Amino acid sequence: MSEEIGVVVTGVSGRMGQMLVNEIAKHPRMHLAGAVERAGHDWVGKDVGTAMGGAAMGVIVADDPLECFARAQAVIDFTAPAATVAFAELAAQARAVHVIGTTGLSEDDLTKIKAAARHAVVVRAGNMSLGVNLLTVLTRKVAAALDEDYDIEVIEYHHNQKVDAPSGTALMLGEAAAEGRGVDLRDVSDSGRDGITGARKRGDIGFSAIRGGDIVGEHDVLFAAAGERITLRHVASDRALFARGALKAALWGQDKAPGEYDMLDVLGLSDD
Numbered sequence: 001m002s003e004e005i006g007v008v009v010t011g012v013s014g015r016m017g018q019m020l021v022n023e024i025a026k027h028p029r030m031h032l033a034g035a036v037e038r039a040g041h042d043w044v045g046k047d048v049g050t051a052m053g054g055a056a057m058g059v060i061v062a063d064d065p066l067e068c069f070a071r072a073q074a075v076i077d078f079t080a081p082a083a084t085v086a087f088a089e090l091a092a093q094a095r096a097v098h099v100i101g102t103t104g105l106s107e108d109d110l111t112k113i114k115a116a117a118r119h120a121v122v123v124r125a126g127n128m129s130l131g132v133n134l135l136t137v138l139t140r141k142v143a144a145a146l147d148e149d150y151d152i153e154v155i156e157y158h159h160n161q162k163v164d165a166p167s168g169t170a171l172m173l174g175e176a177a178a179e180g181r182g183v184d185l186r187d188v189s190d191s192g193r194d195g196i197t198g199a200r201k202r203g204d205i206g207f208s209a210i211r212g213g214d215i216v217g218e219h220d221v222l223f224a225a226a227g228e229r230i231t232l233r234h235v236a237s238d239r240a241l242f243a244r245g246a247l248k249a250a251l252w253g254q255d256k257a258p259g260e261y262d263m264l265d266v267l268g269l270s271d272d
């Protein structure tokens with residue numbers, strides 16, 4: 001698809017929302033078709049450009065998502081789980097591609113998103129960067145090559161405002177490691193150690209979450225055995241990285257059949 005598409009950004013005042021507005025403004029094949037914030041937010045009713053402290057953009061921040069989605073080809077959504085579940089249904093009604101970056105989604109949330117994806121394209125990933133998605137492929141391969149003599153630990157580092165743990169990225173990496181090992185992550189996941197936990201269980205995949213300052217997002221996958229350690233590491237130093245991945249997903253999804261996709265599909269890194 002080569003024509004320009006209209007994109008709605010939800011959670012527009014957020015860290016990712018503002019990053020997305022800036023990236024869309026620079027994109028040759030996209031324009032900002034709408035900007036959504038939660039009802040009662042002080043940006044609602046204001047021009048998004050002036051609310052961001054710059055020049056007016058001619059787009060007024062709204063709290064009625066469906067009205068905005070109806071005039072767009074894509075919705076890019078980095079908000080919060082309850083909002084994302086509601087937006088999935090509305091984006092499907094509007095037949096807009098729904099790009100979901102929100103993390104911390106429960107099993108129940110994922111079931112509802114899957115239902116919405118019967119009617120429209122949903123692209124969802126806990127991390128939209130090429131580097132992290134490539135790292136999931138490498139993690140799966142390394143985990144498949146090593147046996148349980150190698151303890152797998154995922155360590156993630158984020159800013160002090162992050163509300164969910166383990167991060168969406170850490171879970172993607174944990175899933176990839178479990179897949180490489182041929183196990184279900186739910187059976188081997190070990191997060192939140194505290195107190196007299198007992199020795200580490202062989203075969204577990206551990207998670208640790210560091211929160212501090214303005215860290216954008218860093219992830220280590222550690223394979224630790226007697227006598228040696230291997231670490232796979234990704235460092236994000238600019239949120240624009242995630243925004244650009246989301247824009248790529250919005251364009252990629254335009255000519256796809258309804259269904260749920262991830263960034264491995266968008267980036268051509270998927271096995272199937």
Ligand SMILES: NC(=O)c1ccc[n+]([C@@H]2O[C@H](COP(=O)([O-])OP(=O)(O)OC[C@H]3O[C@@H](n4cnc5c(N)ncnc54)[C@H](O)[C@@H]3O)[C@@H](O)[C@H]2O)c1
Pocket residue numbers: 010011012013014015016017036037038039041078079080082083100101102103104125126127128129168242
């Ligand atoms: N997948 C990725 O690559 C990636 C990258 C960065 C962040 N994230 C995730 O994106 C989400 C947002 O991160 P952030 O740092 O921008 O958070 P943030 O708190 O800065 O922004 C979230 C925004 O969503 C808005 N919001 C909440 N409920 C809403 C509703 N019902 N309607 C409209 N807007 C609503 C909030 O008002 C806020 O402006 C988090 O889940 C985070 O983990 C994912």
Ligand SMILES: O=C(O)C1=N[C@H](C(=O)O)CCC1
Pocket residue numbers: 103126127158162166167168169170216217
């Ligand atoms: O800042 C955040 O929040 C991030 N969330 C994603 C995650 O949970 O992995 C991606 C990195 C930044």
